[in-house]
Amino acid sequence: MSNVTGSFQLMKSLNRSLVLNKIRSAGAVSRAAIAKETKLTPPTVTNIVNELIESNLVRESEMGTSKGGRKPVLLTINDQEFFIIGLDVGARKIRGVLTDLNAKELVADHAALYQDISADQLTERMTQMIEDLIQSAGVERTQVVGVGVGMHGIVDHEQGVARFAPTYHLKEIPIKEQLETAVKLPVFVENDAKAMALGELWFGAGRGCDNLIAVNIGVGIGAGIIFNNRLYHGHNAVAGELGHTIIDINGSPCSCGSFGCLQTVAGGDSIAERAARELASGRESLLREKIAGKDEINGEIVYECALAGDQLCIDILQETGRYLGVGMTNVINLMNPAKLIIGGGVSKAGDFILGPLQDVVSQRALTDEVKQTNISTAELQEHATVIGAVTIVLADLFTPDLLNAK
Ligand SMILES: [Zn+2]
Structure with a gap:
C-alpha cells in the first residue's frame, strides 16, 4: 500500500472525519468555526487540522472577511492533489472514471463485457481499467485515495465480495481482495443501486x-x-x-x-x-x-x-x-x-x-x-452509479457513518 494512502488510513478517526467533513461541506471555514460547530476543543481541532495540512488534504487560504485587522485564515479541501477511481460494473459493460475530490470527472473509460466471462476475467478487466485510468490521467498512484466499485447483484460490502452476479451466473467473486492485490490501492465494493443512491445523495437529485x-x-x-x-x-x-x-x-x-x-x-x-x-x-x-x-x-x-x-x-x-x-x-x-x-x-x-x-x-x-x-x-443520469462508486470512497473518508448502517 502506498505511503499517502497508508497515512489516510492511519489518520482515520471519527473526529478527523468530523473535521474533514465540516471543511468539505462548508467549502471554506475557519478553525474557530469548526471548533464551535463540532464541539471539539480548539487544541483538538488545531492538531487534526495540522495533520490534514501536512498530508496535503487540506490547505489554508485567506478568503475570509473581517472587520479590520488581519483576515481570518480559512481552510479548504485541496481537491487538486488527490483523486478517486470509480467503476460501474453492469450487466453488459464496465464504466470507469477518475475524478477529483469533488467527484468531477477528469478521465472516463468503458468496456463491453460478454456473457460467459469468468470471475478471474472479470476482475482482470476491472484491474486493466483502473491501470488505464491512472495512466491516461497522468497521475501518480500515490495520489489515488481509493477505488470504489458499484457491482450489480448481491454484494457483501463488508468483505468486498460479489455474492451473486446473476447475469454472468457467477458467485463469490472476491473483488476487493483481488483488486487490492493487483492495483495496490484500497478498494470498496458496493451494490450498484446502493452506489447510485450515494451518488445522487451527494451530487445529484x-x-x-x-x-x-x-x-x-x-x-x-x-x-x-x-x-x-x-x-x-x-x-x-x-x-x-x-x-x-x-x-x-x-x-x-x-x-x-x-x-x-x-x-x-x-x-x-x-x-x-x-x-x-x-x-x-x-x-x-x-x-x-x-x-x-x-x-x-x-x-x-x-x-x-x-x-x-x-x-x-x-x-x-x-x-x-x-x-x-x-x-x-x-x-x-x-x-x-x-x-x-x-x-x-x-x-x-x-x-x-x-x-x-x-x-x-x-x-x-x-x-x-x-x-x-x-x-x-x-440528475447524474447514466453516470449516477459510477459517480456513486466514487462517493463510496469519499464517504469512507468524510462520513464513514453513512456507509455502516446494517
Ligand atoms: Zn426474481
Whole structure:
C-alpha cells in the first residue's frame, strides 16, 4: 500500500472525519468555526487540522472577511492533489472514471463485457481499467485515495465480495481482495443501486435529503435506500432487491428462481421480450424494419421506435411504466421516502415510462401526502452509479457513518 494512502488510513478517526467533513461541506471555514460547530476543543481541532495540512488534504487560504485587522485564515479541501477511481460494473459493460475530490470527472473509460466471462476475467478487466485510468490521467498512484466499485447483484460490502452476479451466473467473486492485490490501492465494493443512491445523495437529485430511495432500472431492478441519512443494507445485505419483489404469483420465471418478480415485467429484457412476442403475433410496427438484418430487439430500439411514434413500442413502454408504478407504490407504502429517484437504462425512456409510473402512484399510494411523493429521474443520469462508486470512497473518508448502517 502506498505511503499517502497508508497515512489516510492511519489518520482515520471519527473526529478527523468530523473535521474533514465540516471543511468539505462548508467549502471554506475557519478553525474557530469548526471548533464551535463540532464541539471539539480548539487544541483538538488545531492538531487534526495540522495533520490534514501536512498530508496535503487540506490547505489554508485567506478568503475570509473581517472587520479590520488581519483576515481570518480559512481552510479548504485541496481537491487538486488527490483523486478517486470509480467503476460501474453492469450487466453488459464496465464504466470507469477518475475524478477529483469533488467527484468531477477528469478521465472516463468503458468496456463491453460478454456473457460467459469468468470471475478471474472479470476482475482482470476491472484491474486493466483502473491501470488505464491512472495512466491516461497522468497521475501518480500515490495520489489515488481509493477505488470504489458499484457491482450489480448481491454484494457483501463488508468483505468486498460479489455474492451473486446473476447475469454472468457467477458467485463469490472476491473483488476487493483481488483488486487490492493487483492495483495496490484500497478498494470498496458496493451494490450498484446502493452506489447510485450515494451518488445522487451527494451530487445529484438527493442533495440535502435524509430519506430517499434510488431505483436503478436496467436489465435488473435494484434500489438503494438512504434511511435517516444512512445507507441501509438489511440483515444480509439483500435490502433493496426491488426487482425480485413479487407482483404476480402466477407470473413468468425469473433469473432468481422465483416467479412473477417485478423484473420479469418491467426490466430491460422484459421490454425486448414483449416486443418480440407482439411482432411474432403479427402486429404492425416500425420495429420490423429497424431490426431487419440486425441481431435482436433491445430496450433502446423499442425507445427509438416509440420516439418515432410507433404505437406498439409506445404501448409496451407505457405498460412497463404502469408495472413500475405498482412496484414504486409498494416501496412508498413500505418505506415512505421523501424522494424517489429513478435511474438506469430503462429510465432513459423518459416520459413514456415516467408518466404512467407517476399516474399509478398518484392513484394507488396510501394517503394524499404519499400520492404526492417527489419522483424524479437521476440528475447524474447514466453516470449516477459510477459517480456513486466514487462517493463510496469519499464517504469512507468524510462520513464513514453513512456507509455502516446494517
Ligand atoms: Zn426474481
